[in-house]
Amino acid sequence: MAASPQQDDFVIRVRGLETRFGENSVHQNLDLDVRRGEVIGIVGASGTGKSVLLKAVIGLIRPAAGSIVVLGHDTARLGERDRRALQQRCGVLFQDGALFSSMTVAENVRLPLTEHTMLAPALIDEIARVKIGMVGLDAEAAPKFPAELSGGMRKRAGLARALALDPEILFLDEPTAGLDPIAATAFDQLIGDLRHGLGLTVFMVTHDLDSLAAICDRIAVVIDKRIMMGTLDSLRAESHPWLRSYFNGPRGRAAAVAG
Amino acid sequence: MAGSAGTDLGDGENWMVSTHDETAWVLAACGHWDIEAAGPLGALVERLAGEALGGTAGRRVRLDLSGLVALDTVGALLLFRLRRELAEAGGSVAVVRAKPAHLALLDAVWRAAELPAPVRRRTSAVGDFLFRIGKGASDIGHAAVELIAFFGVICVTLGRIVIQPRRIRGKALIYHIEHTGLHAVPILGLLLFLIGVVLAYQGAEQLRKVGAEIFVVNLLGLSVLREIGPLVTAIIVAGRSGSAFTAQIGTMKVNQEVDAMLTLGLDPVELLVVPRMLALMVALPLLTFFANMVALAGGSLMAYLLLDISAGQFIAQLQVGPLDVYDVLVGMLKTPVFAVVIAMVGCHEGLQVTGSAESVGSRTTQSVVESIFLVIVLNALFSILFSFLRF
Numbered sequence: 214m215a216a217s218p219q220q221d222d223f224v225i226r227v228r229g230l231e232t233r234f235g236e237n238s239v240h241q242n243l244d245l246d247v248r249r250g251e252v253i254g255i256v257g258a259s260g261t262g263k264s265v266l267l268k269a270v271i272g273l274i275r276p277a278a279g280s281i282v283v284l285g286h287d288t289a290r291l292g293e294r295d296r297r298a299l300q301q302r303c304g305v306l307f308q309d310g311a312l313f314s315s316m317t318v319a320e321n322v323r324l325p326l327t328e329h330t331m332l333a334p335a336l337i338d339e340i341a342r343v344k345i346g347m348v349g350l351d352a353e354a355a356p357k358f359p360a361e362l363s364g365g366m367r368k369r370a371g372l373a374r375a376l377a378l379d380p381e382i383l384f385l386d387e388p389t390a391g392l393d394p395i396a397a398t399a400f401d402q403l404i405g406d407l408r409h410g411l412g413l414t415v416f417m418v419t420h421d422l423d424s425l426a427a428i429c430d431r432i433a434v435v436i437d438k439r440i441m442m443g444t445l446d447s448l449r450a451e452s453h454p455w456l457r458s459y460f461n462g463p464r465g466r467a468a469a470v471a472g
Numbered sequence: 473m474a475g476s477a478g479t480d481l482g483d484g485e486n487w488m489v490s491t492h493d494e495t496a497w498v499l500a501a502c503g504h505w506d507i508e509a510a511g512p513l514g515a516l517v518e519r520l521a522g523e524a525l526g527g528t529a530g531r532r533v534r535l536d537l538s539g540l541v542a543l544d545t546v547g548a549l550l551l552f553r554l555r556r557e558l559a560e561a562g563g564s565v566a567v568v569r570a571k572p573a574h575l576a577l578l579d580a581v582w583r584a585a586e587l588p589a590p591v592r593r594r595t596s597a598v599g600d601f602l603f604r605i606g607k608g609a610s611d612i613g614h615a616a617v618e619l620i621a622f623f624g625v626i627c628v629t630l631g632r633i634v635i636q637p638r639r640i641r642g643k644a645l646i647y648h649i650e651h652t653g654l655h656a657v658p659i660l661g662l663l664l665f666l667i668g669v670v671l672a673y674q675g676a677e678q679l680r681k682v683g684a685e686i687f688v689v690n691l692l693g694l695s696v697l698r699e700i701g702p703l704v705t706a707i708i709v710a711g712r713s714g715s716a717f718t719a720q721i722g723t724m725k726v727n728q729e730v731d732a733m734l735t736l737g738l739d740p741v742e743l744l745v746v747p748r749m750l751a752l753m754v755a756l757p758l759l760t761f762f763a764n765m766v767a768l769a770g771g772s773l774m775a776y777l778l779l780d781i782s783a784g785q786f787i788a789q790l791q792v793g794p795l796d797v798y799d800v801l802v803g804m805l806k807t808p809v810f811a812v813v814i815a816m817v818g819c820h821e822g823l824q825v826t827g828s829a830e831s832v833g834s835r836t837t838q839s840v841v842e843s844i845f846l847v848i849v850l851n852a853l854f855s856i857l858f859s860f861l862r863f
Contacts, residue, residue, distance in 0.1 A: 314828035332510050332546075339585070343549055346584030360827040379507055379544040410580035411545065412573060 222249040223282075224382055224414050225270060230279035232262065232269055239265050241438040243279070247382075252408060252415040254425045257435030258455060263418045264386055266435060270416065271305055271384055272296065284381060301329055304380035308387050310371030312359040318345065318370045319355040325377040344373040349403055365396045369403075376407070383408075385417040389424050401427045422460075422468035487516060489539075496532035497563075499554075502539030505547025513550050521557030531563050537578075538569035548581035615842075622820045626749065629741045644747035652713040652748075653755030657762065660708055664763040667700060668692065668770025676778045685779045689789040692771040694799060701764040702803045703851050706810035709756055710843040714818035717748050718839040721822025722832040730823070740823065749815035756811040757804055764803070806854050810847050817843040 225247035232239045239262035247253050257263045268274040270281055272288050281288045286299050312321050322341040326332060332340070345355050348369040359367055368388060375383060388404065389397035405428045408415055419425065425432055425445060432448055434441040436455060443451070449460045459465055487509065489500045499520070505513060524533075535555060540547075558565045570578065633639045675688040721744055724730050733740050768790075775781040781789075821839035825831045 315830040330507060330510065332507075333514060336510065336514055336546075336549075339553075340546055340549060342587075342589065343545065343581055343584045346587045347545070347580055352588055358828070360831075376545070379546065406580065409573075410577045412577075 223247060224249050224284055225416065226280075226282040227270065228280050228282075230266075230269065230281065231277045232265055232274060233277045238277070238438065240269075240435075243435075243439050245433060245440050245442075247414060247416060249381075249414055250408075250412060251430040252404070252417065252428050254429035254432045255416070255418045255435060256420070256425065256432060256459070258459075261435045262438075263435050267384055267386055267416065267418050271303060272300070301325075301378050302380055303382045303384060304375030304378070305384040306368065306371045306375045306386065306388060308390060309364070310359065310367035312367060312370055312374065314359050317356050317358055318350070318362070318373070321359075321370060322373045322377050325374065329378060341373075341377070344376050345370070347376070347407065348373045349399070365392050365400070368392070368400065372403075376411070379411065380413070382414045382416060385415065385419075387418055387420060389419065389421045394423075397421060397423065398427070404428055422464055426468045487513060488520070490520075496534045496566075498534045498536055500536040500539055501551065502541070504542045505540060505550065506542050506544040507546040510546045510550065513547070517550050517554045517557070520554060521561070524558050524561040524563060533558050533563040533565045535565060535567045536569050537567060537571070537574060540571070540574055543574045543577055545577070545581050548578050549585060551578065552582050552585045619816065619820055623816060625741055626745060626816065629739065629746055633742070633746065639742060640750075641743065641747045644743075645751050648748050648751030649755050651716075652709065652752050653759055656709060656712055656755075656759055659712070660705060660759055660763050661766045663708065664701070664704065664767040665770040667704065668696065668767035668772075669774045671695065671700070671767075672771035672774035673778065676775065680779070686781065686785075686789055688771075688775055688779065689781070689786055692768060692775075693790050696767045696771070697764055697799050697803045699803070699851070699855075701767055702760050702806050702810065703847070705760045705763045706756065706807065706814065706847045706851075707844055709752070709759065709811075710814045710818075710847060711840055713752065714814045714843045715836050715840045717815065717818030718822040718825075718836045719832060721819055722825035722835055725823065725825040726827060726829065726832060744822075745815070745819040748819060749812060752811040752815045753808045756814075757807040760804060760807045764800075802854075802858055806851065809850060809854075813846045813850060814843045817846065 223246050225245065227243060227245040230240050230243040230245075243266070245266075255263045255266060265274060269276050270283065270288075276289070283299060284302055286295060288296070288299070291299060312318070313324070316324065319338075319341050322344050323337055326337045326340060327334075330337075342352070342355065346352070350366060350369050350373065354362065354366060354370065359370065362370065372388075383404075385404070389400055392400060401424050404415060404417075407413060408428075415428075417424070417429065429445070431442060431444055434443075434448065434456060436453060441448070441451070441453070441456070445460070448456055449465075451457070487501065487503050487505065489502065491498045491500070503509075535551070537543075537551075555565045555567070567578070671692055672688055675691045676685065679685055679688050679691070721730070721740075724744070730740050730744075733743060768786075772781075772783050772786045775786055776783065818839050821835045821842070825835050
């Protein structure tokens with residue numbers, strides 16, 4: 214549970230991944246390694262398949278070719294039980310929280326605990342309360358329904374649910390999209406804190422250059438159907454036109470100054 | 473109290489070792505304190521807390537975490553509980569020798585665990601029950617008022633359309649006529665055919681006893697054309713299209729499409745409600761006429777099979793019987809009114825949807841129940857009205 218990335222302990226290994234929708238191939242021969250304990254940021258232009266990559270890794274999309282190994286398990290070869298066990302070790306935060314709208318925030322967080330563990334209801338209540346507190350939500354938010362929350366609060370509640378089972382890997386789909394800069398910074402801070410506290414590996418799809426600068430150890434750029442891996446500084450030095458306009462455009466420069 | 477030095481308190485799993493040195497009671501946590509072990513760990517913490525009540529007051533307790541192999545938030549929470557229980561029993565608890573990673577986690581969890589618990593509002597079952605009855609009654613009243621207001625809004629919009637006929641959405645109108653009318657033909661045809669068959673069968677059984685077989689035609693003609701055709705068609709369309717209207721408009725509401733329309737200066741009533749309503753006003757009479765014919769055909773088939781009344785005889789008897797054009801007219805007259813009610817209720821419920829998928833579902837149910845209820849009530853009112861007018 215060390216917070217610093219360990220060199221050869223890969224929690225996600227993607228090899229030769231190919232995903233396609235009909236005739237259209239999104240990724241081709243894509244490789245990606247994620248080390249234990251690191252925060253990896255996935256960036257790329259709209260439509261390059263960042264979210265598709267995330268969905269493929271968490272098993273919502275079947276790849277057309279290639280292998281995806283998560284926590285030592287090849288996701289294509291898992292039986293139903295093993296897949297479910299693996300899913301419990303991964304937490305996912307979807308873009309708008311994807312909270313179950315018929316349940317309160319507390320019930321949303323309790324749900325994975327009641328479904329997957331045999332804990333006493335009182336303990337589950339307390340765990341849910343702690344998780345809701347850990348993501349920075351007031352106790353007043355717990356009995357509310359998702360429709361009654363703001364976008365930022367929904368994201369935090371979604372994060373609490375993703376963390377309910379103490380996952381080893383946390384997947385985030387555009388966690389700061391739609392948040393104001395202060396809330397986005399606070400959310401980055403929260404992810405950073407939780408990562409150190411819980412020893413999480415974070416797989417984050419983002420558009421937010423500030424997030425990249427603030428909390429990501431490495432950055433994976435989805436470009437030309439493949440991954441280009443680097444740090445903020447090394448990618449800034451690359452000559453690919455998209456990378457140049459992304460990192461050296463006005464927003465990129467502002468993030469560099471701030472970062 | 474676990475007196476002797478080095479007592480293993482974990483149930484064979486070595487979670488906690490209790491020892492005493494000259495200054496304090498030392499509880500050394502070890503092994504895996506995680507969600508997997510949370511059940512027995514919870515029991516262990518409770519047992520230790522119970523023991524602590526015996527004689528911890530004023531004592532020092534050292535919680536030694538150097539032996540922990542793995543810790544997650546559930547484990548951290550249980551340690552928090554243990555520390556709280558020991559402290560409440562009067563002990564002064566110190567956490568020692570925790571690894572930095574564990575310390576960071578403990579810090580994060582303990583800070584969250586110390587937040588105040590939410591205040592539960594106290595409610596009594598009887599009070600709640602009465603409250604719900606009262607609220608239900610007042611909701612019905614509100615819904616009625618809102619529906620009448622919505623009817624007013626539609627009338628105003630229709631008035632605008634009459635003044636500026638180019639505001640009518642031809643494409644949407646045709647689309648909805650196709651979906652509410654044409655697509656309903658198969659199911660409606662099958663159901664009404666079967667109803668015709670059943671009515672003829674039951675009528676024939678009774679009429680044969682008095683030797684008045686031929687009057688099965690009168691029975692069928694009157695009941696189908698005046699009541700059953702229009703009513704059953706309206707009920708089926710309410711279930712089929714009224715619910716679809718609610719779900720479509722409700723989903724648009726959830727996606728903020730309706731809000732987007734308003735900001736673009738478009739009128740949702742004009743764009744969404746009026747085309748559906750006009751389409752249903754066209755489609756429902758056509759469907760009803762079709763349903764009438766199919767039901768009579770079903771009845772005619774049964775009359776032929778059971779009573780040997782040929783199709784020609786059937787039609788001739790329909791023409792000479794007590795049935796006149798008014799009976800057909802009375803049945804058809806009701807259908808545009810049913811169409812207005814079904815479309816209005818469906819669209820109104822759709823526009824009442826608030827932000828969640830659940831609300832779309834409950835509003836759709838509400839829409840079907842309400843429109844069927846209103847159709848049946850209106851049908852009864854029509855009966856009274858027509859008998860009053862001696863039609």
